[in-house]
Amino acid sequence: MQTTSHILMVRPTAFGFNPETAVNNLFQVADADTNINEKAQIEFDNFVQVLRSAGVHVVVVEDRMEPPTPDSVFPNNWVSFHADGTIVLYPMFAVNRRWERDKEVLAKLEKMFVHRSVFDLTHYEADEKFLEGTGSMILDREAKIVYACLSPRTDREVLNIFCEKLAYRPVVFTAVDSGGTAIYHTNVMMCVADSYVVICLESIIDEKEREQVVKEITQSGKQIIPISLQQVHHFAGNMLQVQNQQAERYLVMSSQAYRSLTKEQVKQLEQYNPILHAPLDAIEQNGGGSARCMLAEIFLPEKS
Numbered sequence: 052m053q054t055t056s057h058i059l060m061v062r063p064t065a066f067g068f069n070p071e072t073a074v075n076n077l078f079q080v081a082d083a084d085t086n087i088n089e090k091a092q093i094e095f096d097n098f099v100q101v102l103r104s105a106g107v108h109v110v111v112v113e114d115r116m117e118p119p120t121p122d123s124v125f126p127n128n129w130v131s132f133h134a135d136g137t138i139v140l141y142p143m144f145a146v147n148r149r150w151e152r153d154k155e156v157l158a159k160l161e162k163m164f165v166h167r168s169v170f171d172l173t174h175y176e177a178d179e180k181f182l183e184g185t186g187s188m189i190l191d192r193e194a195k196i197v198y199a200c201l202s203p204r205t206d207r208e209v210l211n212i213f214c215e216k217l218a219y220r221p222v223v224f225t226a227v228d229s230g231g232t233a234i235y236h237t238n239v240m241m242c243v244a245d246s247y248v249v250i251c252l253e254s255i256i257d258e259k260e261r262e263q264v265v266k267e268i269t270q271s272g273k274q275i276i277p278i279s280l281q282q283v284h285h286f287a288g289n290m291l292q293v294q295n296q297q298a299e300r301y302l303v304m305s306s307q308a309y310r311s312l313t314k315e316q317v318k319q320l321e322q323y324n325p326i327l328h329a330p331l332d333a334i335e336q337n338g339g340g341s342a343r344c345m346l347a348e349i350f351l352p353e354k355s
Contacts, residue, residue: 052134053192053245054294057108057349059160060099061126061151065119066091068337072122072145082337090333095124098329098345102303105327106295110349112159118150124334125344126151127238128183132160133217134192134350136167141184142175144204149176164351170216175209182209186236186344191243194271195219198241198264200226200255202233222267224260226251229280238343240283244292244302247274247323251283276319278312285311286341292324293346300324305331305341 066088068081102109114123122128122145129152131139138157143149152173160166172182182188187205189198197219199205207223214221226234234240240251248268252275255261268275278287290304302324309328312320320326328342335341 052350053243054292054300055348055350056106056294056296056298057110057164058102058293059110059112059126059132059156059347059349060095060345061123061156062095062111062113063088063091063124064114064116065121066124066334066338067121072148072339082333087333087337091124091337094329094331094334095345098331098342101327101329102293105301106297106299107293107301108296110160110163112153112156115153118147120147120151122148122338122340123151124338125186125340126156126347127185127344130157130347131184132164132347132349132351134352136165136351137170137217138166138168138351139170139184139213139217140173142173142181142209143183144181149173160349160351163354164349165354166351172209172213175206180206180209182206182213183236185348186238186340188213189237189241189243190219191271192350193245196267196271197221198237198243198267199223200234200237200240202235204235205237222264224255224264225257226254227256228254229284238289239286239341240288242288242290242292242343243273244323245300246272247276247320249276249278249288249290249320251278251280251288253280254283276316278316282311286335287311289341289343291343291346291348293348301327303327303342303346305329305335307332307335308341
């Protein structure tokens, strides 16, 4: 199953610009506003309300006060939850992002969902090899394909180990922004839904790699909806398809991403599902991530 109605979100307590991640996340821009965490909390709460109003089950966990974690609002980078009961923990590039891994978060979920094993990849941090969850990897859960653009945060070796353990097949490529710099996370340029894929093909500069990605998507039976590099910089690639408790599907994105889409693109997407969006300007500017980064999908079986 490609979509879930259960989402984990972490409410920030110390959100702000993180210099440790800014070295390779060019989407981040520091804000001089001293109330940036308060702004992020308002955006977070509004986003949760948008999702819950559509019938999506959102599990909200309040972040710890100590140690301070400026990027805790993006939990999909340190953990993922799978339908066979597996929880995967990931090696993180920034030292202060490793503090986000919270046993209390997992303990809360274990009261509601069945978990059978933990696959811990975090020891690769000692070798400076990183794989930042569903930021680094776009999972086609039905076709068992992982799409991943290589970057300082996405190591091929660790990716292959993940794929071998969870029976996925890797499709690896290089993607760059408009300045020719490697895109730090695959999920800012690509979104895989149940029957379509939103992707910035022009960011894949190697022709053979681009053709291979197109071939894989086409053979999986999904329609390609292309977006531009300019739209990527407005977080139009940072989308996630979710469903509500009645199995009605939605495509979730930020309001900035939605405004960047053309009327034709909106029409294409709405042929498949309605769009949900919320303003996330402070989080996007300072954190360099958007709606999809804030959503950790829970595919674990529910406890009866």
